[in-house]
Amino acid sequence: MDAFTLIVAAALAALTMAASMGLLYLASARQACLVDWTVAAALFALSNGLGAIGLHQQAGPILFIACVNALHIGGHFGMLAGVRRHLHLAPGWRWGVLLMAAVLAAHALMFARGAPLYRLALFTPFVGALNLGAAWLLWRRSEREACAAHTPLIVLQVLSALQQAARMAIMLAYDGRPPGFLGGDFFRTSGALAMLVYMSLATMCCALIVSHQQTLALRRASLTDVLTGWLNRRALHDVATRDFRRCRRNGSAMFFITFDIDHFKPINDRYGHGVGDAAICHVTALSARVLRGYDALFRIGGEEFAVLVVGEHAGNVCAMAERLREAVVATPLTVEGKPVAMTVSVGVAALDAHDQKWEDILSRADVALYHAKQNGRNRVSVHGSDVIGRGQAARLQAVGA
Numbered sequence: 001m002d003a004f005t006l007i008v009a010a011a012l013a014a015l016t017m018a019a020s021m022g023l024l025y026l027a028s029a030r031q032a033c034l035v036d037w038t039v040a041a042a043l044f045a046l047s048n049g050l051g052a053i054g055l056h057q058q059a060g061p062i063l064f065i066a067c068v069n070a071l072h073i074g075g076h077f078g079m080l081a082g083v084r085r086h087l088h089l090a091p092g093w094r095w096g097v098l099l100m101a102a103v104l105a106a107h108a109l110m111f112a113r114g115a116p117l118y119r120l121a122l123f124t125p126f127v128g129a130l131n132l133g134a135a136w137l138l139w140r141r142s143e144r145e146a147c148a149a150h151t152p153l154i155v156l157q158v159l160s161a162l163q164q165a166a167r168m169a170i171m172l173a174y175d176g177r178p179p180g181f182l183g184g185d186f187f188r189t190s191g192a193l194a195m196l197v198y199m200s201l202a203t204m205c206c207a208l209i210v211s212h213q214q215t216l217a218l219r220r221a222s223l224t225d226v227l228t229g230w231l232n233r234r235a236l237h238d239v240a241t242r243d244f245r246r247c248r249r250n251g252s253a254m255f256f257i258t259f260d261i262d263h264f265k266p267i268n269d270r271y272g273h274g275v276g277d278a279a280i281c282h283v284t285a286l287s288a289r290v291l292r293g294y295d296a297l298f299r300i301g302g303e304e305f306a307v308l309v310v311g312e313h314a315g316n317v318c319a320m321a322e323r324l325r326e327a328v329v330a331t332p333l334t335v336e337g338k339p340v341a342m343t344v345s346v347g348v349a350a351l352d353a354h355d356q357k358w359e360d361i362l363s364r365a366d367v368a369l370y371h372a373k374q375n376g377r378n379r380v381s382v383h384g385s386d387v388i389g390r391g392q393a394a395r396l397q398a399v400g401a
Contacts, residue, residue, distance in 0.1 A: 004055050006192035011048035013199035014075075017041035020203050024210055031213065033086040036093075037206050040078025044199060047071035048192070055188065066107035069123055070100040076130040079157070079202065083134040086209065087141045099126070124168045131161040149212035153205035156198065163194050225299040227277055228284040236298045236306065243296075243310050244358035247351055252310060254351040254358075255317045256365040259287075259324065260304040262343045262377040271335055279303075279333050279342060286327045291320065306362065314350060321346045321380045329378065343378035345369055350384070 018041035025034035050068045077099060081091035106122065135157035138150045167190050223235035231239070247254040261267075261283055268276035280303060287305070291297060296308040309317050325346050332339035347369030349361050364383040372381040 003188035003192055004052060006189060006196055007048050007052040007055060010192050010195040010199060011045050011052060013196055013203075014041050014045035014048060017199055017203040017206075018045060021206060024207065028210065028214060031086075031210050033082040034206075034210060036078050036082035036085055036091055037202075040075045040082060041199070041203075043071045043078055044075035044195070047075060048195060051188075051192075062107050065119070066104045069107070069119065070103040073103050073123060073126055073130070074100045076127050080130050080134040080137075082206070083137055083153075086213075087137060089137075120168050120171055124164045128161040128164050131157040131164070135161075145216060146209075146212060149209050152208060153202070156201050156205055160194070160198055167191065167194070228281060228299050230284060230297045230299045230305065232298065233300055236296075236300060236308075239296050240308055240358040240362070243308060244351075244355075244361075247310060253312060253314070254361065255309040255312065255314070255348060256362050257307040257309065257317065257321050257324070257346060257348050258300075258304065258362070258365040258369045259307075259321075259344045259346040260301070260369065262345055262373075264303040267340065267342075271340075275333075275335055278335075279340075282331075282333045283328055283342065283344065286331055287324050290323045290327050306365070317350075318348055318380065318382055321348050325378065325380055345372035345377045346380040347372055348380065348382045 018038050021034045021038040021041060025031060025038065028034075047068050050064065050071070054064055054068065074096060077093075077096035081093055081096060085091045103123065103126075107119075135154045138154045138157075142150045223231055223238075225232045243254060246252065261279065264276070264279065267279055280299075283303075284297075284299070284305065287307075288297065291307055298306045298308070300306050309320070312320075325344055328342055328344045332341045334340070347365045347367070349364035349368055351361055352364075355361060368381040368383040368386065371386055372379045375381070
C-alpha cells in the first residue's frame with residue numbers, strides 16, 4: 001500500500017474511533033473520559049485527512065504542514081487527557097491548546113521550515129512524552145482490579161513512543177534518506193502505517209477500559225446497600241469467607257461486632273418510613289466515623305448491622321464497640337427541628353479455635369446482641385464475658401469440678 005492509501009485508511013480508522021467513543025458516551029454518559037477520547041480521535045482524523053489532501057495535491061505550504069502536526073500532537077494530548085479523566089484527574093485541555101498553539105508557532109522557525117527530518121526531530125519528543133505520560137499514569141494509579149483492563153493501553157502507548165523513536169533514529173542515521181527498501185516514501189509510509197495500527201488498537205483499548213469500569217460499577221452496586229452505602233449480605237459472605245480462611249491459616253484474630261437500633265419500630269410508626277430511613281442513615285454515618293476505614297461494614301437486616309474486624313486485640317475491639325454506642329447516644333437525630341434520642345445495642349464475638357465457619361462467630365455475636373437487648377438495651381455485650389455459650393459453660397464446669 002502506498003502512503004496516500006495508508007493515510008486515508010488511518011483517517012477512516014480515526015473517524016471510526018471517534019464514532020465508537022461518541023456512541024459509547026451516549027450509552028453511558030458518566031464515562032466522561034469518552035469525550036476526551038472522541039476529541040482525540042477527531043483531531044487524529046483531521047490531521048490525517050489534511051495530510052492525505054496535501055499528499056494527493058503534492059502541495060505542502062508550511063501553514064498546511066503546521067496544522068497537520070498541531071492536530072496530530074493535539075490527538076496524542078487528547079489520549080492523555082482521557083486517561084487523566086478516567087483516573088479522576090483534571091484533563092488539562094488548556095495545556096493541550098497551548099501545546100497545539102506552540103506547535104503552530106514553531107513552524108515559523110527556519111529550522112522547522114526545512115526538511116521533514118528536522119520537524120520529526122523537533123516534535124517526536126513531545127509525542128513520545130505524551131504517550132509515556134499516559135502509560136505511566138495508568139501504571140502508577142491503577143487499582144489492582146483494573147490492571148488487566150489498563151495493560152493493553154499501557155503497552156500500546158509505550159510501543160507508540162518506541163516506534164516514534166525508532167523512526168526518528170532511522171531517519172537521522174541516514175540523514176533523511178534511508179537506503180534500500182526503507183527509501184523512497186519511508187517517512188510518510190511508516191508514519192501512516194503506524195497511525196493506522198495505533199488508531200485501530202486504541203479504539204479497542206479504550207472500549208475495554210470503559211467496559212471494565214462499567215462491570216466493576218455493576219459489581220459494586222450488587223454488593224452495596226443502596227440506602228447506607230454499606231456492604232450487603234452477599235458481600236458479607238464473600239469477604240467473611242476469605243478473611244476466615246486467612247485467619248485460620250495464619251492464626252490472626254477475627255471479630256464480629258453486631259448492633260441494631262433500639263426501639264426502631266416506634267420511630268418508624270410515629271414518624272413514617274422516610275424518617276426511619278433517615279434514622280438508619282444517621283446511625284451508619286455516626287458508626288462509620290468511629291470505625292476504622294479498613295473495617296468491613298455491612299447492613300445485614302432492616303436496622304441490624306455487622307462490622308468485621310481482623311487482626312486486632314480483643315480490648316481494642318470492645319473499646320471500638322463502646323465508642324460506637326456512645327456516639328449514637330451523644331448525637332440524636334433531628335426531626336422537624338426536634339431531637340429524637342436514639343440508642344443501639346451491641347454484641348461482640350471473636351474467632352474460636354473450634355469454629356468451622358465464619359457464621360459461627362456471627363451467630364455468637366448475635367447471641368451477645370440479644371443479651372444486650374434483654375438486659376436493658378443501650379449497652380455492649382461480649383460473648384465469652386457477658387454471655388457464656390454452652391461449650392464454654394461445659395469447660396468451666398469441668399474446671400470447677
